[in-house]
Amino acid sequence: MKQYLIILLLLWLGSVPAVAQDIPEIDRADLARITGQANDTTYVVNFWATWCSPCVKEIGYFEELHREYGASGVSVILVNLDFPNQVDSRVIPFLKERNITAPVMLMTDLQYNEWIDLVDPGWSGAIPATLIYKNAERVFLEQELTREALYDNLHQIHN
């Protein structure tokens, strides 16, 4: 029984993504899917990078939102825009240190001009930027968000 519990505990520990979050690589077709899903989930898609100080400042609010609303119809996706050759040296250590459990995806398509408009035609490409949407209801924010602003915008869409 005791051994069984230890195995269960080990399995549980192994499933905590912050220990070693797996970062799927995505391209512009994946991004189009991620930013255009038609279902009853509210998607909060944040574009960030470890070198972007305002992104680093606000990322805790997205993690908090993921933990609070992840089981109630809100899906937080953190799209990372670090250079793909810096994922092991910068992104993974950052996620571990901050204990980020919200799903992170690495955008590997560096031809930014080919996909920025897919996310929102009003986006210039500066980060942080956040898209919150449910079906056709969308709000796009090219700015750093306070906790309050993030939650206010979420509640515009997710009610």
Added chain:
Amino acid sequence: MTTYIKSITDMKKTMLTFSLAFASILMLHAGLKPGDNAVDFSLKNVDGTTVSLSDYSDQKGVIVVFTCNPCPFAKAYEQRIIQLHKKYAPEGYPVVAINPNDDQVSPEDTFDKMEARSLESGFPFPYLKDATQEVYQAYGATRTPHIYLLENKGGTFKVAYIGAIDDNAMDASAVSNRYLEDAINSLRAGNQPNPATTKAVGCTIKTRN
């Protein structure tokens, strides 16, 4: 009656003030588009001199680069910007770099640190400080690096291209589209650049709000 007229006048004044304020807000956000007249500037260079756009009236054009010290994209493009100047200044298209960041928000962008970077990297072009942040706002730059290619049309600088240098910030050897060089070559051939604008990921311009 007098009171009535006065109040109408006041109302008109108020409306004018409002619409002017509204127009300036719109302008602030819209910035320049391809085809617009460029906005002249006079900014302090790292060598202590003042550099104005009008100093370049004998050139065919100017490559205005809004850039900064710490942004990884700015760093990734630094050598490419130096090479662009070396290649195109002799053709009449020199680079002018402008740092738009508020150095209280971004301490790596003080005038002293700009001077140090310019010396360290051997910038062959001016590196100007947009101390009041009015120039980047007038141009409508939103990130670093952000390029405005200007063409000299009979003494008036017009915006010809706005956007990225090329399509691979990480690896200069893996570039497949040289947007800026293509735009310069279009101008040299007497054509307008196509595309005239491109987008890229970059660092936000740092302001105190």
